[in-house]
Amino acid sequence: MLSNSDKKLLLSVARAAIEATINNKRLLSLKHIPEALQAPSGAFVTLKKQDELRGCIGYIESDISVIETVQEVACKAAFNDPRFLPVTTDEVSSLEIEISVLTPPEQIQDISKIEVGKHGLIMQKGLQRGLLLPQVPIEYGWDRETFLNQTARKAGLQPSAWKEKETKLFIFSAEVFNETDF
Incomplete structure (x- = not known):
């Protein structure tokens, strides 16, 4: 902290x-x-x-x-x-x-480990990789599946790419703060 x-x-x-x-x-x-x-x-x-x-x-x-x-x-x-x-x-x-x-990213196999609002997501398939910060799904009101779909899009993949076995998923946390906090 x-x-x-x-x-x-x-x-x-x-x-x-x-x-x-x-x-x-x-x-x-x-x-x-x-x-x-x-x-x-x-x-x-x-x-x-x-x-x-x-x-x-x-x-x-x-x-x-x-x-x-x-x-x-x-x-x-x-x-x-x-x-x-x-x-x-x-x-x-x-x-x-x-x-x-x-925090350092942690690879996951089970999407139920993704806590919307707590975790950011990294999705990688081959050379394509996308990341969304933990605050993004909160700002847009996304659920877990929408968060996964949008992370896939960010990686330049089809929205359902997270369901494919060759796609790697990572979660991370972040301390997020801005100037209006102080």
């Missing part, structure tokens, strides 16, 4: 990284990092503007500290999400930043 001060620090690092990049300045030097933020961890940064998705990129797992991961994926969400044009200077102040710090 991250403390509130750790969460606030991650949010400020994410915003500072976006602002530094857009202003062609150097990223913050990450010194004196709290111990809880030194451990490697997967993380996603989701950017919204007026409650509409504006970018979301992250790493399922990482071999760098969670604070470095957040700094890196914040910039990628703002400037490299292929679904959106890069964030502009005028938009930065109106962006809402949400961070999801992930």
Whole structure:
């Protein structure tokens, strides 16, 4: 569990990284990092503007500290999400930043282990892979089967691909927080 001060620090690092990049300045030097933020961890940064998705990129797992991961994926969400044009200077102040710090994924065989609202899903078949964060099915009011179907779509698969034996399913949890929490 991250403390509130750790969460606030991650949010400020994410915003500072976006602002530094857009202003062609150097990223913050990450010194004196709290111990809880030194451990490697997967993380996603989701950017919204007026409650509409504006970018979301992250790493399922990482071999760098969670604070470095957040700094890196914040910039990628703002400037490299292929679904959106890069964030502009005028938009930065109106962006809402949400961070999801992930637990390591666990492969499952039994879909009854999926708890909607608690677990995120990763679906993989061959070289195709898709991920949906735990908060997504809650935001859209999905049940377990719809969550599975939508994760398959995200992977570029047929919605029923999760029923095929060669499809691998993984669950993970996430600590999800945003600037409006503080």
